[in-house]
Amino acid sequence: MTKPIIAILGxxxxxxxxxxxxxxxxxxxxxxxxLTKRRIGQLADFKALGVxxxxxxxxxxxxxxxxxxxxxxxxxxxxxxxxxxxxxxxxHVLVSVAxxxxxxxxxxxxxxxxxxxxxxxxxAIAVRESMTCICGENANGGQEQMIIDLFNQLGIxxxxxEEHMDAATVLAACGIAYALRFVRANMQGGIxxxxxxxxxxxxxxxxxxxxxxLLIEGHQHPEDExxxxxxxxxxxIAGLNEMEHRGFSSSLIKGIAASFQKIRSS
Ligand SMILES: NC(=O)c1ccc[n+]([C@@H]2O[C@H](COP(=O)([O-])OP(=O)(O)OC[C@H]3O[C@@H](n4cnc5c(N)ncnc54)[C@H](OP(=O)(O)O)[C@@H]3O)[C@@H](O)[C@H]2O)c1
Numbered sequence: 668m669t670k671p672i673i674a675i676l677g678x679x680x681x682x683x684x685x686x687x688x689x690x691x692x693x694x695x696x697x698x699x700x701x702l703t704k705r706r707i708g709q710l711a712d713f714k715a716l717g718v719x720x721x722x723x724x725x726x727x728x729x730x731x732x733x734x735x736x737x738x739x740x741x742x743x744x745x746x747x748x749x750x751x752x753x754x755x756x757x758x759h760v761l762v763s764v765a766x767x768x769x770x771x772x773x774x775x776x777x778x779x780x781x782x783x784x785x786x787x788x789x790x791a792i793a794v795r796e797s798m799t800c801i802c803g804e805n806a807n808g809g810q811e812q813m814i815i816d817l818f819n820q821l822g823i824x825x826x827x828x829e830e831h832m833d834a835a836t837v838l839a840a841c842g843i844a845y846a847l848r849f850v851r852a853n854m855q856g857g858i859x860x861x862x863x864x865x866x867x868x869x870x871x872x873x874x875x876x877x878x879x880x881l882l883i884e885g886h887q888h889p890e891d892e893x894x895x896x897x898x899x900x901x902x903x904i905a906g907l908n909e910m911e912h913r914g915f916s917s918s919l920i921k922g923i924a925a926s927f928q929k930i931r932s933s
Contacts, residue, residue, distance in 0.1 A: 674731035678702035682737030692820035728753040782806035797822035800835035
């Protein structure tokens with residue numbers, strides 16, 4: 668499949684972010700994309716770029732190779748039933764980004780043995796910096812690589828087992844909010860020690876970006892990098908230890924566990 672046609676059905680927030688990211692990556696051209704939603708007037712910007720816009724899901728499926736379902740979870744069953752007659756196992760690959768909809772629930776509705784994936788991106792997909800966790804069923808190695816390659820255009824994608832999808836939702840999707848709250852707290856501290864809000868936000872954001880780059884690009888363990896900035900009896904270790912006395916790591920771990928319990932009980 669040299670130039671697959673990708674249909675994003677239910678192109679709202681996440682669907683449009685995926686579409687925008689794929690176009691910006693230059694790995695996909697506008698004529699390879701089809702977007703659907705009922706209020707197609709909201710997709711005028713994409714239409715102007717040459718993307719095909721439809722309010723008809725079966726028509727989009729018939730014209731595409733990769734189908735991305737970007738609906739709210741409660742819509743998935745009805746749309747799958749609608750498009751099932753048009754899905755063919757020798758042509759289509761299906762990807763659902765709906766939270767909490769299991770692979771077996773999707774496959775139970777399908778008549779053909781279509782390759783099915785679940786992908787859990789986060790909102791940084793809007794700037795092509797998503798962490799996307801992917802699991803699949805009924806797919807061959809080539810199809811699996813094709814879907815990982817696609818989401819690698821939108822950040823970093825890894826394959827995981829489906830049993831870890833809830834944990835991926837917490838660490839990657841909820842994780843964006845945890846990281847942003849960390850930046851906001853830094854910002855508030857920065858204002859208290861003398862910066863205005865704009866400078867405090869810029870300094871805090873770029874510092875967090877730099878710390879992440881040390882780990883991702885430098886392949887370092889966090890504690891190795893912390894050792895480099897903690898001079899004996901210095902100000903960094905004094906601040907860090909004070910944070911730990913007040914439960915910094917513990918509260919973060921407890922928060923992650925609480926999110927996980929919530930997702931598992933809902
Ligand atoms: N936001 C996140 O951080 C995130 C992260 C990972 C996964 N997810 C998952 O992504 C999914 C989508 O979330 P979202 O925030 O993008 O939702 P959203 O903005 O509501 O997008 C869903 C879109 O589906 C369209 N739609 C509804 N019924 C339709 C139909 N029958 N045919 C065609 N289009 C239809 C709606 O547009 P019309 O009303 O105009 O049709 C709507 O714009 C959810 O399942 C969520 O769990 C979200």
